[in-house]
Amino acid sequence: MYNVVIARYGEIGIKGRNRYIFEDKLVKNIKNSLKELGKLNVYKQYGRIYIDVEDYDYETIIDEAKKVFGIVALTPAIKLENDYDKLKKAALELVKEKIEFEDVKTFKVESKRTDKSFRLNSMEMSRDIGGYILSNLGDKIKVDVHNPDVKVEAEMRAECAVVYVDKIEGYGGLPIGTNGKAMVLLSGGIDSPVAAWMIAKRGVEIEVIHYHSYPFTSERSKEKVEDLARILSKYCGRIKMHNVNLLPIQKEINKNCKEEEMTIISRRFMMRIAQRVALSRGCNALVTGESIGQVASQTIQGLTVTNSSVDIPVFRPLIAMDKSEIVEFAKKIGTYETSIIPEEDCCTVFLPKNPVTKPKLEKIIKSEENLDVEKLIDEAVENIEVKEIMF
Ligand code: ATP
Ligand code: MG
Numbered sequence: 001m002y003n004v005v006i007a008r009y010g011e012i013g014i015k016g017r018n019r020y021i022f023e024d025k026l027v028k029n030i031k032n033s034l035k036e037l038g039k040l041n042v043y044k045q046y047g048r049i050y051i052d053v054e055d056y057d058y059e060t061i062i063d064e065a066k067k068v069f070g071i072v073a074l075t076p077a078i079k080l081e082n083d084y085d086k087l088k089k090a091a092l093e094l095v096k097e098k099i100e101f102e103d104v105k106t107f108k109v110e111s112k113r114t115d116k117s118f119r120l121n122s123m124e125m126s127r128d129i130g131g132y133i134l135s136n137l138g139d140k141i142k143v144d145v146h147n148p149d150v151k152v153e154a155e156m157r158a159e160c161a162v163v164y165v166d167k168i169e170g171y172g173g174l175p176i177g178t179n180g181k182a183m184v185l186l187s188g189g190i191d192s193p194v195a196a197w198m199i200a201k202r203g204v205e206i207e208v209i210h211y212h213s214y215p216f217t218s219e220r221s222k223e224k225v226e227d228l229a230r231i232l233s234k235y236c237g238r239i240k241m242h243n244v245n246l247l248p249i250q251k252e253i254n255k256n257c258k259e260e261e262m263t264i265i266s267r268r269f270m271m272r273i274a275q276r277v278a279l280s281r282g283c284n285a286l287v288t289g290e291s292i293g294q295v296a297s298q299t300i301q302g303l304t305v306t307n308s309s310v311d312i313p314v315f316r317p318l319i320a321m322d323k324s325e326i327v328e329f330a331k332k333i334g335t336y337e338t339s340i341i342p343e344e345d346c347c348t349v350f351l352p353k354n355p356v357t358k359p360k361l362e363k364i365i366k367s368e369e370n371l372d373v374e375k376l377i378d379e380a381v382e383n384i385e386v387k388e389i390m391f
Contacts, residue, residue: 001078002076004050004079005050005061005074006162007051008072008075009023011174022175025070026049026070026071026175029069029175030071034061046114062168066171068235069176069202070178074170075167075168077162078094078162080160092132095150098150104141105142106147106148107150108143109126110126112155113125125154125156129154153165175203176237179202183209183275183286184206185208185270188339188341188343190340191289191290193228193333194329194333196287199317204285207278208239209278211270213346216346224341228338229241239389240386240387242384243385243387245383246266246380248376249376250262256367260354264306264364267297271286275311275312289318290306291316292319296355305360
């Protein structure tokens, strides 16, 4: 019955004259998300995006398109030429379906008339369509304007007529690719995939960098992080993943610095390497899954010392979230089950018994004087393994 799905978008990034950039990107991203299902016609018409679904299962299309950032809601609809009688008939058919399959007992009609030359105003349209439905189905359904089981929305537009009854919520945000690019430090944990998702939702294209300590950490632990990136790619499209072996650096720190400074100095190396790779890839910010006070290295002092190793902005979308909130989020986006698979992490390999919780920057810089920082970074970067991850 449905022949289109309407993709609604709310916020338009960097508004005004750039509106079309946003809309065109959204159309492109929707097409991309559906390309496995076929070559669907996705198009913009008078400030709206439609997906032609006549020959497809619209529910599958909605499930896929829902993951595209920038979409606030998806509405399966019947789109017709702007012929009022046809619109009424289509509205009736939709209500019939609802009665048959969902056992609805009450309805309400809400109308819109963007074609101001049309003889009825929106109030009159609603009354007329409602009356028409009652005259056909009055024994099965009643009007309830306050709390209807089904709300029929009918529109007479200049270019077409549209009617629909359902709305499926999207995630909102902005289309990926409209807000630059960032490099996410992706571990195998619960937090960083959520952080990546949140930043991507704001229209930022992401690449990911992961640190392992192979052969101290297993091949499997790397695959787990790839699996996480693959889940993210459902939302973000293809993701470039940079795998870095941190072991040589960890050994050097272990040999030359104080045990309790191991974690914080390793983190500074992670940040520096991430920045180096980020800039070479056109990414102008880093993203981490840190949250104040979650672990020893995430005290304000710890974050300050970590931060000061790089110059580009570091985005920490989870900074004020509780672990339980992050867990809920991870479940919602589908990364949780993978994140909790037990695998060792590079940070646990040399975990100090008593890590510093209030590191002093001057002291850490002093300790780093025992290392050839630039050379270690160069070597780590030279040995990076790059992979394209896609769902
Ligand atoms: P997560 O659940 O994301 O692993 P966490 O609570 O375990 O986070 P830390 O291990 O202190 O916290 O890491 C803080 C952040 O540093 C992570 O969210 C991630 O962005 C980055 N990070 C930590 N370990 C790695 C790694 N092995 N590779 C890439 N990034 C990492
Ligand atoms: Mg971790």
